[in-house]
Amino acid sequence: MTIFSLFVYIFIGVLVCVAYFHLSNFLLDFFTEKTSKKSINDSSIRVIIFIAPGFIVLLIFILYPVFETVRLSFYDKYGRDFVGISNYIWAIQNPEFKRAILNNLGWLLIVPTLSTFFGLVIANLADKLWWGTIAKSLIFMPMAISFVGAGVIWKFVYDYRGPGDQQIGFLNAIIVFLGYEPQAWLTIPLWNNLFLMAVMIWIQTGLAMVIFSAALRGVPKDMLEAARIDGANELKIFTSIIIPYLQQTILVIWTIITILVLKIFDIILALTNGMWQTDVLANLMYDWMFRGGGDSGRGSVFAIIIMIAVIPIMILNIYRHKEEQKI
Amino acid sequence: MADININTINKYYGDVHVIKDISLDIKSQSFTVLVGPSGCGKSTMLRMIAGLEDINSGTISIDGEVVNDLPPKQRNIAMVFQSYALYPHMTVFDNMAFGLKLEKRSKDEINERVQEAARILQIEDYLQRKPKQLSGGQRQRVAIGRAITRKPKVFLFDEPLSNLDAALRVQMRVELAKLHDQLNATMIYVTHDQTEAMTLADDIVVLDEGIVSQKGSPMELYSNPSNLFVGGFIGSPKMNFIDSKILSSTNNSTEIDIFGTSKITIPKTSSNSSNGDSVTLGIRPEHLLVNQDGDSSWESKVFVVEKLGSGTFLYLEKDGEPLVVETEGDSNIKVGDTVKVGFTASRCQLFDSNNQAFK
Secondary structure: OOHHHHHHHHHHHHHHHHHHHHHHHHHHHHHHHHHOOOOOHHHHHHHHHHHHHHHHHHHHHHHHHHHHHHHHHOEOOOOOOEOOOHHHHHHHHOHHHHHHHHHHHHHHHHHHHHHHHHHHHHHHHHOOOOOHHHHHHHHHHHHHOOHHHHHHHHHHHOOOOOOOOOOOOHHHHHHHHOOOOOOOHHHOOOHHHHHHHHHHHHHHHHHHHHHHHHHHHOOOHHHHHHHHHOOOOHHHHHHHHHHHHOHHHHHHHHHHHHHHHHOOOHHHHHHOOOOOOOOOHHHHHHHHHHOOOOOHHHHHHHHHHHHHHHHHHHHHHHHHHHHHHHO | OOOEEEEEEEEEEOOEEEEEEEEEEEOOOOEEEEEOOOOOOHHHHHHHHHOOOOOOEEEEEEOOEEOOOOOHHHHOEEEEOOOOOOOOOOOHHHHHHHHHHHOOOOHHHHHHHHHHHHHHHOOHHHOOOOHHHOOHHHHHHHHHHHHHHOOOOEEEEEOOOOOOOHHHHHHHHHHHHHHHHHHOOEEEEEEOOHHHHHHHOOEEEEEEOOEEEEEEOHHHHHHOOOEHHHHHHOOOOOOEEEEEEEEEEOOOOEEEEEOOOEEEEEOOOOOOOOOOOEEEEEEOHHHOEEOOOEOEEEEEEEEEEEEOOOEEEEEEOOOOOOEEEEEEOOOOOOOOOEEEEEEOHHHOEEEOOOOEEOO
16 A cells, blocks of 8 residues: 555545534534524534444444454353353363462552552652653653563563573672572562562652652642651651642552553563463463463453453542542 | 841851841730731841741840751741741640640640630631641641741741732731730741731831841831831722922922922921932822812822722822822712822921931
């Protein structure tokens, strides 16, 4: 496809949209005038007509896959024969599934908490240092790197060569320099999970920091001065005044990172591919869905479980958003 | 108890010299009001006393102790902010108890002190509410309560009533005056509102562009402003200024011309002026006589009449600014009428070309 034909398609697409809205608007005006009844329904019909195209696209690309995944989870590996809940029973009895759930829980507890914590502390400190802006841009930079790219970068940090060889891994180079044995970091069970989480924290701290930096500017200066006069030191002001003041922001950032972490996949794929007990749900789903011929039934089960896990966080988010709107 | 001595302090923001060699003595238990237009340095002064701003040179001492390098908490002060600056996530009780908790007071003492402050300010019913659930006036009380509970030697107020509506402002003003009587503490109050300054102060300090323009009791400033700025700033509506020339002068009086039509001899002199110099005659609206001769008089047309009930303000045509005259509330003078205005010599102020007052 040439660039030219691409532009032609874009042009036609835009033209179709414009034509749709004008035509539907014209027809609606024409018919409402004919009946000459200025009914209240007029505006709601117009809303339906304008929203319909977007809604239909959403329906096809988001809602339909959800229902299709649910359906597939009750069928066999080829999606042909109905097998009831046997895929789910298989998953529950599978030790890999149990470990993936535990790993996911670890990720959920550690990554959002530490990213939020570091983000808040760094944002607060950076405002007080002359080189704070430089530090902030450096910390924000990983945000621009894709998860896979970050995985590759950190693969070099954790890289391992035999004891006699030149260490090209950053961490091992330091360890060897200090006179210790080099370690194959990514193969040490449990610890390797933490090493993988470090990559995610490295990326997400930047996001948290940027949002907190903006939020900190909204903290009234008078209030901090009042606390200073009340006798609070900087640490007390931070813990007793600033953190409670920012609790809404903290919750938002924590939720954003939590949802990201629930879907964590790329970093693990790039660094360990789920080996050495680092599997999480998304990797299991990918493995079962596409590897070794593929099993759409079992793969779908994992997809559904991830979706169900996200729902409470989404509900919390929507509920909180509504509460804020009320005020 | 807590005298405050300010000795030739200076403050710069970059190249801007905002406080210029100010020296001030504030007596213990007095109510001192720093007043001036915005940008005159009054808030900066207060913040330097509080310890929220560095002092570039000079010293501030509280109770004889130089506090230049002490953090706010060691200065034994409390401050009330214009924006109230309450902690939004804490209840009223916790807001008022925060300072005491930091001082590690016992639970009973904290409770007792907060209850006492709440009683004085009549906010006992709101102690468990959050600031968000209070009205502006109630929030201001909490902010004052937070200052009271710590029993400081010095209270600092930074335009505390500016965010309140007019009726509430008058009410809180009266309560602040009452509070000063009750607490017997040194209070320093910053405002741009000359009415607040006049009604609350034992001493008013008028600041203008980083220097003390005049310091004195409210009536002293009202009757004997030492320069044109203070004359114009104190009093509402403001003092009338009339450009004039010295016709002749003796040891104890100066004769000047009024609008080229009449003359008046004012019992004040200045060593800096001689015959023929231009001067400014200042007289307050309430001191002008309507349709009476006084020591000298002048006639003009009324172009605006403002009826306030208790009094009436007449705006008379004069080249440049209008001449404002106050007369009784039931006056029946109408727009377009010609009115004779009488000047009383003893009520007139004279300012020389450097804006300094004649004595």
